[in-house]
Amino acid sequence: MNFELSQDHKVLQSAVRDFVEKEIKPIAMKIDEDHAIPDSLVKQMGEMGFLGSYLPEEYGGAGLDMLSYAIVVEEVSKACGSSGVLISAHTSLASGPIYTFGTEEQKKKWLPALNTGDTIGCFLLTEPGAGSDAGGTATTYTRDGDHFVINGSKTFITNGGYLGTGVLLASFDRSLKHKGISAFIVDLQSPGVTILKNENKMGIRGSYTTAFAFDNLRVPVENLLGHEGKGFNIAMDTLNGGRIGIASQALGIAEGAFERALAYSKERKQFDQAICEFQAIQFKLADMWTRIETSKLLTYKAACLKDAKKSYTMESAMCKMHASETATYVTKEAMQIHGGYGYIADYEVERMYRDAKITEIYEGTNEVQRVVISKLLLS
């Protein structure tokens, strides 16, 4: 076994780290305050290749692997969880299924603009009445000549506000539950698409979380992704890969909070000594770092298994669950180490604490991850 990154991955990590340090870290607080990632940063991330890291070069991607993608999301999230989830949702949930399930024509048509960040992707699965239970999808479609006509609503759509390219799940017969669901590639600039609202959230405030209504949205038949009735399988496979992205985001948030807590514990003096001299603080740091390291090992392992085209369902569920719980734990302890200052919005750990929580909820709640893991253990 070898637990060291390859030289190529180290080059990538250091390049991403330099970019994040100079271009994202200085504006991370402002992204949170403004509830928006500047368009200029989205463009820069596109130019850097962050939005198409593991997609092949022939479709405008960088042609790297899943581990590279995990490193990109991790490094970006160390500074800004909002920018991290933009990359994760865009790549794993939009470009990912189009690449995995799309026809050659679909890949050539949709992927280049996604991979360069000219359009931002999103995944339209969740509905007001269908979250973890995707089989309850109430958005419906009918066939009308060479179009499908979609009606319904979607909610909590990460990146939705960009009105870019979406992968949308809808049912042709709700009584069939998950067997009635199909997936479509949707241009969200089309007539019939309405943004109901962009949600005001506790954390990852720079990231769009959008509610949509679809009123007779007409989608050309060539935009059907995979086969009719197979949408549920596409959704599950997509979320499976997406969990590696969220695990990486959570890992990055935890590492970002740890770095600040460690530095602060060396600076802050009480009773005539740096607080890191107290065993109470030392034990916190040890616990935080151990959970970070285990999260990293699980996340990188899941990415490597996907790269090796081996089964990674269990590992992606475990890394998502563990890294997200690490993120909420580490940010909480980082705030505690900062004392009262950690609770003040001028300190970054306050933002990171808010950013961390969602990672336990989205792309499958941690309860769902436990279901996935235990089912595989008992099957």
Add this chain to the structure above:
Amino acid sequence: MKLLVCIKQVPDMESRFKPDASGIWYNEADLAFRMNEYDEYAVEQAVQLREKLGEGSELTVLSIGPDRVVEAIKKALAMGCDNAVHVQDTAASAKDPWQIASIIAGYAKDKSFDVIFTGMQSQDRGSAQVGVTVAELLGVACTTTIVGFAYDNGVITAKRELEGGIKGAVTLNTPALVTCQLGLNVPRYPTLPNIMKAKKKEITAIPAADLTTSESLAATTSFHPPAKKGGGIVLEGDVGELVDKVIAILKDKTAVLR
């Protein structure tokens, strides 16, 4: 045209340095390494010239050291160098500037490079001798500490940084070597697609012993942190006096006020 840029991999300067067991250099364990800052300006300038010259020109990056220096080489390839030479030397840090320059000159002597770029110095050893010594050994023109660079038709026009903020302008006929200083340019980030492309670029490995057998002319005899000084200066008095004292110190000790 043939271009060469020489780079060194150095520890991250924010690291905590400890002497090694022999007490003559730093202990490399647990250090993170990266490309020497001044060499990044050299790579950027070389890549800009390579892009300006276009087809028919070739930019080679060279680095000396153990296997880890390939990371710095790959970064330079991802920034736009065409190919690379890794001079394999696990004992490079024990070599003096004369030996390092001899290795580079040993490689470059029969290659007819038109322009060679180096950093003005390394961040760890800081001798600022390697670039000029390479130029001397090759018998080519040289100027140092450049903060501006232009090339046209066999002539380099360089802006140099002199003491006290004064600048000088120098013209050199190629072949020539320039050493690059902070302020010359803003090095580009290696993008992910370029990191991928760099994987396909050729890296030629050459053992250092094939390029030079020169003995060192200067030996480092000790590596140690400075002796601990007492606390800083504590100024006392009312605000007016304090300001006067601070201004006097700034004038005396720094270039902030003159």
